[in-house]
Amino acid sequence: MTKKKPLFDPKALKFLTAVSSIEYSKPTLKMGALIASVFDASHGIVYVGEKASEFHGSSVNLTRHNLDNWNIIHPGLEVLEWALEELKKMSPENQSLAKIRFNPDHVHEEDGRVRVILPNSNGSRIELVLREGELIDQLRREIQLEHYDLAIIGGSQNKRHLAHSIIQYLPSSVFVLQKFNPRKHYKLLLLVDDSSATRKSVEYGALIAKKLGWPVRTLTVSKTKRFGEGYLGAADLAKSYFHKQGIEVEQFFLTGDPVTTFVNFAGDNHFIIMGASTLNPVKQFLFGSKPIKTLEQTDVPILIVR
């Protein structure tokens, strides 16, 4: 694995953080900014608000235009303004970010979304976008439009019931911050098997562990007592990759139902990284997949790498 070319170029990565409110989105935004800085990725912040019923949509728009005359801005723009200020507070050393000024009048409506034009944003690689509608639909559109590599979604939005849709329909890697506590010390738990997505999840895990200094555990689960060559090989390759990066790894091999074992092992103090399923989409739709079931059942943050 170490001889191969890396699967991604960190400099070219684009991450998207979905924020919902000033009240609940702070941990998500903080983790989103941290992860984006770990990967040196450009960072989009999207607020997906509720869309007014189409019947009264034009009356709501008429009111919003009128509110502009009174300098009362859209509630979603308030959240985006707050997000920008929070990002500045989190990275006081970032001079190009500090120069950016938010102006609610400087917005551009395009492709069914509102993009905030940020003066002096050259080099800061920040994008603020307002969308309205159903969350999964709007995130999917934003990811497809801007080719994001990772979508970061807050646990405050309680998206467990949307686990299936999040994993199956968002065309990027997905990071769901369930019950995420920025003050807590997490261990990074990498789920390793013989699937093709494991290699990329190992590379993601190594970058995060290196930058954040988190302890790393790999877990390989077999349904039977016998671990196949594919599983053992993947676990060895993961270990050697981490060693090459100077990261110590604890390896675990357990037997049982994979999802139950992942969830029980993760408890409440791990940060799970796993590869996306390679199952046929129709089978995933009908029967689910390991990532979908794990996301449904676990209470810890989970990054599913595609």
Next chain:
Amino acid sequence: MTILYIDVLFWMRQKKWLLIALAYGAIMHYGVTPPPDLNPAAFDALIIISIALILIITEPLPLPAIAMFMLFMQVILGIDTANNVASSFMNDAVFFIMGSLMLAVAIVSQGLDKRLALAIITMTGNKTWRIIAGFTAISALLASFIGEHTVAAMMMPVGLTLVRYAHKDPKKVVGLTAALLFSIAYGATIGSIGTPSGGGRNVIMMNYWAEFGAGSVTYLEWIKYVYPMVLFQIPFTVLILLWTFKPEQKTLDSAVRKLVIDVARAGKIKGREWLAIFLFFLVFLGWVFLSEAFGLGIIALLGVFLYLSFGLVEWQELNRKTNWGVILLFGAAISIGIQMNETGAAEWVAQVIIVNLGKIIVDPAMLQGSVSVLLTGFMSNILSSSATVAVVGPIVLDLGGDKILMGYATAIASAFGYFTAVAAPACTIIYSSGLVRSKDFLRAGWKMGVLSLVSLLGLSLLWWPIL
């Protein structure tokens, strides 16, 4: 191939209600035999309208697509010819909805809201309860004539500015915020029943009266029958809002002062603004004195013509801010409503209701009144008030009894959409501020529902008999 599968699955997820509605329609059309007392065309009209209802409530398609579906299915299923469907699609009620939506844009763009704010504050002073009473009363009185969506669009900035000046942190003035915003929404909603021009649904009912041979009602007659209920409800609405939301501040001294300073910057009222008011006054006079001869819709369009001619609004602005989808949908809904009458579908549904509920409510007048009010009130909370009248109107008018009084009751009950944010445009507008929650509509809504039911009962038992 994997991406194609995912795209197809995602499309199915997004359009599941379209697929369910179409599957339901196919099963009903091909798999179910119409009841013996219902002719096939009437059965098909009911299938189309039930599919349309599913699509309107769940919104898997844009409104214009639903409108087109209702139109072409009438022809494909052989309910009527293309020319007849086309002629039933456009009528004075649709003209009125088109005209009133454009008039709303024209009026709101004049900046008269600042004058309105000053006038209200001058009248009410800085006591919170008086400001809430002023907001409710002015919203109700204005909405009677210029429509609730126009009033809510003009009053919202005033309400939000007061909230903003009352406290920096909106969480500290949650009660005040809700009381102010609901005084706009509920004020405009209770006012919207007062005259035919208060809401598109009133004009749709007038159109059905004419189509169903029930006679016609003038603008002033409508006011005579319904306006007492508007006036009666205003003080009780204020009490309900103060009781439910309990504003945190008894006076809004500093907020009012800041608002007055803001508003004073606009300077004296300009000639252009006087002209805008004068033109609307002309439209109002036209509605009162000429609507029988020309129709409310034609006069609304004449008003739009005047605003355009005097350069008070640009066509591009009207075009951009008018909801053409809603206009198409109402045209199609009225068209299928007329088919429900002509094919006998409305009468059949009315009979089914009477026969089944007649076992519970024996008195026919009580039965007709209860069905029209409760069915309309319920539907308006999940659909929208105007769409409810367009769909339920033909059935209610076939329930028996005096068609005019049944029509009044239905149009009034369609404004009982206090429980959700989707029913009335004014409710949707305040909900879009993000400062009121869905449960606030329930907290105050049930009290408003009781008030309106009691008021309507009083109106029908005490007022209408003496007219």
